[in-house]
Amino acid sequence: MSMASELPAWAALPAAILVLLGAAVTLIGSVGLLRLGTFYARVHAPTLGTTFGMGCILAASALCFSVLEGKLVIHEILIAAFVTLTTPVTLMLLARASLYRDRTEGNRDVPGSDDVEDLMPPKA
């Protein structure tokens, strides 16, 4: 607890709120991953939850380090930008792969490839 004791109150209170809020939103996203019924419903919950939660927690971290070192420390933006860019890519790739598998198995819950044009990847 070396760092928290040196922070002034006006920085510690917003940082505490941001950290708790971010962790709570992340937990809500993960509970959605646990509880929702189908894969296509599940894929959205952790994507949204972790993106918002990550924003709050990284903002708290940037605030703490900036106040502690007396200058603007924003290297957390590296993580924030990277995760914000890659999480939708992950969602899209996983959903496309799952759709492809469901179609090749002839699953009736998803629309067939004739209904939606040009969504099927080329067959290997």
Add this chain to the structure above:
Amino acid sequence: MSALILAWAVTGAQLLLGLAMCCATYRLVVGPRAQDRILGLDTLYVNAMLLLVTFGIRAGSSLYFEAALIIGLLGFVATVALAKFLMRGEVIE
């Protein structure tokens, strides 16, 4: 007083993130299908990254930040490779 508030908030956030990791681990172990497991693994590494960031806030060290950055980079590559494996049956063609 304010230091105590921040310390308790970081501890509570770590508990919440640990619960979130438990949810993701359940989905990783139970499935039911391969894409569910990969989604659970993806959520698990993002939660672990956030947990490392909260450890960094607690300790005031930038070493945790670098570990979190590496987890974020490698986790994305792992998820992309696994999704490609689901789709095509091999990663490097």
